[in-house]
Amino acid sequence: MTLGLTEEQILVQDTFARYVDEQLLPAAEAIDEAHEYPREYINQLAELGFIGMRYPENVGGSDAGLLTFCLAIEQIARGSMSVAGAIAMQALMGTKFLHMLGNEDIKERLFKPALEGKMLGGICMTEPNAGSDLGGISTNAIKVDGGYKINGAKTWVTAAPVADFFTVFAKAGEEQKLTIFLVEKDFDGLIIGKPIEKMGVRSLPTSEVTFDDCFVPDSHRLSKEEGDAEGHLRKLLSEIRIMTASLGLGVAQAALDESIKYAEERKQFGRSINRFQAIQMKLAEMATDLEAARHLTYYAARLTDEDLPNRQQASMAKMFATEAAADICDKACRIFASYGFAMEYPVQRYLRDVRFTLIGGGTSEILKMIIAKELSA
Secondary structure, three states, X not given: OOOOOOHHHHHHHHHHHHHHHHHHHHHHHHHHHHOOOOHHHHHHHHHOOOOOOOOOHHHOOOOOOXXXXXXXXXXXXXXXXXXHHHHXXXXXXXXXXXXXXXXXXXXXXXXXXXXXXXXXXXXXXXXXXXXXXXXXXXOEEEEEOOEEEEEEEEEEEEOHHXXXXXXXXXXXXXXXXXXXXXXXOOOOOEEEEEEOOOOOOOOOOEEEEEEEEEEEEHHHEOOOOOOOHHHHHHHHHHHHHHHHHHHHHHHHHHHHHHHHHHHHHOEEOOEEHHHOHHHHHHHHHHHHHHHHHHHHHHHHHHHHHOOOOOHHHHHHHHHHHHHHHHHHHHHHHHHHHHHHHOOOXXXXXXXXXXXXXXXXXXXXXXXXXXXXXXXXX
């Protein structure tokens, strides 16, 4: 099943599939139960060049296209959503703005080590009263001599307890427009809250982050001018959505694989349950939805690689793939019946983890609004 992939893309897909089969799948249960940031596996993936895939060769990357990147993240998510979420955050949201907007000191001291997995980045956008509504952000940055003082609170900050630096969105200037800042972990006034207990991706710590008169020097205002954050964010959102769709593909594939295997082994009334039409229908639906989601996601990624308009397709891919993945994981648990409720089988983890993909990059409800708006544009 190549779906028109190049030889290089197939090689990347096979490389990460082999890594997942040999390293991640055998450790996935332990990773989930440890509730600890999977640094060992992040380092291994960094050595494989994953974090730098979307960056130019002259900064230590491999200048790979988005589709190639998605092929890799799909495989990683098949192995462990905690690891996939952590490495995806590092490779895109955690480092992108440093590369796009950072000065030479920031790129040398923070960005380059981050590509090697030696430093970790987080992104601070969501607030207790501002999730999808970026206009509702209340964190503000007041200009002072030599820099800014930031005050406010962010929540659902992925990898916050282990991050070395944060990309922060705050309102600045007379018009109080969104502006991007870089805050390092040792800056005075930066307070990391305790990790939020989650039902899934349990080894990817998530916390609140508070800024209490946190001084940020002028050199760490990543925005070239106050109020330009939304323009920069818009360039990245489609990539985030397509990447999140790929996370959904990975966990859905894992759920389908386990369901096929279990249905062959499990016997009822003297024969394997995959001989029963009710089970066959579920498997057929799962496989069809996954194939459709994969085509839509790869198409959206190809549009990005060809620098073509993709806002609508990225939103469609993210919405369809993650909703399909959630349904596939639910069907997997139904095929396992009572054992789908047991912690000894991985399908319960897939059902918990897949919820992560429904939130990141925009909820399905928000994406439907975007798609509808594009249709009438």
